[in-house]
Amino acid sequence: MLVTSDLPLRTRFAIAAARTAAAVSRWTGRGSGGMIGGRIALKLDPHALERLSRGRTVLLVTGTNGKTTTTLMLRRAIEALAPVASNGDGANMPDGVLAALMANLDARFAVLEVDETYVPWVAERVSPAALVLLNLSRDQLDRVGEVRKIERDLRAGIARLSDTAVVANCDDVLVASAAGAGNHPVWVSTGQSWRDDSVACPRCGRAVRHHPQDKMEWDCVCGLARPTPDWVLDGDYLTGPDNPPEQLELSLPGRVNAVNAALALAAATSVGVPLSQAVERIRSITAVAGRYQRVPYTGHAVRVLLAKNPAGWSETLMMLEPDQPVVIAVNAREADGRDLSWLWDVPFEKLRGRRVIATGERSADLAVRLRYAEVDSVSQPDPLRAVASLDQGPVELIANYTAFREVNVRLADAH
Numbered sequence: 001m002l003v004t005s006d007l008p009l010r011t012r013f014a015i016a017a018a019r020t021a022a023a024v025s026r027w028t029g030r031g032s033g034g035m036i037g038g039r040i041a042l043k044l045d046p047h048a049l050e051r052l053s054r055g056r057t058v059l060l061v062t063g064t065n066g067k068t069t070t071t072l073m074l075r076r077a078i079e080a081l082a083p084v085a086s087n088g089d090g091a092n093m094p095d096g097v098l099a100a101l102m103a104n105l106d107a108r109f110a111v112l113e114v115d116e117t118y119v120p121w122v123a124e125r126v127s128p129a130a131l132v133l134l135n136l137s138r139d140q141l142d143r144v145g146e147v148r149k150i151e152r153d154l155r156a157g158i159a160r161l162s163d164t165a166v167v168a169n170c171d172d173v174l175v176a177s178a179a180g181a182g183n184h185p186v187w188v189s190t191g192q193s194w195r196d197d198s199v200a201c202p203r204c205g206r207a208v209r210h211h212p213q214d215k216m217e218w219d220c221v222c223g224l225a226r227p228t229p230d231w232v233l234d235g236d237y238l239t240g241p242d243n244p245p246e247q248l249e250l251s252l253p254g255r256v257n258a259v260n261a262a263l264a265l266a267a268a269t270s271v272g273v274p275l276s277q278a279v280e281r282i283r284s285i286t287a288v289a290g291r292y293q294r295v296p297y298t299g300h301a302v303r304v305l306l307a308k309n310p311a312g313w314s315e316t317l318m319m320l321e322p323d324q325p326v327v328i329a330v331n332a333r334e335a336d337g338r339d340l341s342w343l344w345d346v347p348f349e350k351l352r353g354r355r356v357i358a359t360g361e362r363s364a365d366l367a368v369r370l371r372y373a374e375v376d377s378v379s380q381p382d383p384l385r386a387v388a389s390l391d392q393g394p395v396e397l398i399a400n401y402t403a404f405r406e407v408n409v410r411l412a413d414a415h
Helices: 009-027 034-044 048-053 067-078 094-103 116-126 147-159 173-179 255-270 275-283 310-318 341-345 363-372 383-388 401-413
Strands: 057-062 084-086 109-113 130-133 165-169 184-189 231-234 237-239 294-297 300-306 326-329 356-359 377-379 393-399
Touching (some): 034 094, 048 094, 057 116, 067 084, 067 109, 067 255, 094 109, 130 255, 165 173, 184 255, 310 393, 326 383, 383 401
Parallel strands (some): 165 184, 300 393, 326 356, 356 377
Antiparallel strands (some): 231 237, 294 300
16 A cells, blocks of 8 residues: 655655645636646656556556446446545546546555556556556547557557556457457457458458358458457356356446446456456446436436547447437537547438437538438537427437537536
């Protein structure tokens, strides 16, 4: 366990300065203060991340989609053993990672969500016991870059983690390629519905072959092939290497959350949490950072869902309740990615026959895409005005990052 008095004076000063900055940020209404606190601490002590992770069992969670949900699931499971430091607010850059460690100095465990572009840098400093690698697909091309470069960087970073268990989805070609560089991979088969970003092999560039007899099996002529899974998710049942099938029975909706749970459970058992106890704790999760819960607003029960890239949108559209109107909010700020070309890869055709409203700062771009998908829609730039224009009753509201954040703040302020 970390003992604060054992830290160098420079680190203790950095923590004190960070806490002061965070308090000022909260007092002035600029935010929760975690990000600015972590940024200041790293400036004052560039080695703070290494020093604050010493003596703890650290687990990292990364991937294009599902990081925040899986981090919450893994934290909830490990809390069966001891207190856990975690960045449950989704602040997954190095500043937010450090802020989470500073916020709970006495926690023996740390479960940290990390943006996939920063995983090699963070992992080198915190020496994780486990790294959970969920999935890899295109995301914010103007900020993150090409997904194949992310895979190469992750593969190189994982190769340097000699003692880390890499818990990875073996059905995702890009994930399997990156995680295969590790010394201790733990393979989880969860199924893979989105394959548009792994048509070609990340190692040699030739076509990946999917077997017609078993849709999960894949390989390439260069020798890269689907690893044999240690864990298998089959519908709502998860089977581990030393466990009979365990029914998940999650409170969170959708196949994608069963996938997140499978990877979280495999990681939790790797640090000693009994599977049945971990499953029981994960079942109690009903909402994640403002997602999934129904919020009353002007006679409507609004369920707000987050989707940020084509793979995430594809999963979210499958999660919608039938026959309910759908409000779609899209912004294109720096945090969202300013390039909106991803709209044309989202299967909006699934919304045909529904009542749909295009909203957000880029509602016009969205309306054009919906028109080509043969989805009847109207436009209203303000998401909550769009909701209010509908007949009273339940509404599905899907938003990308900044639109999602603003909608949640406004819904909270309305109460």
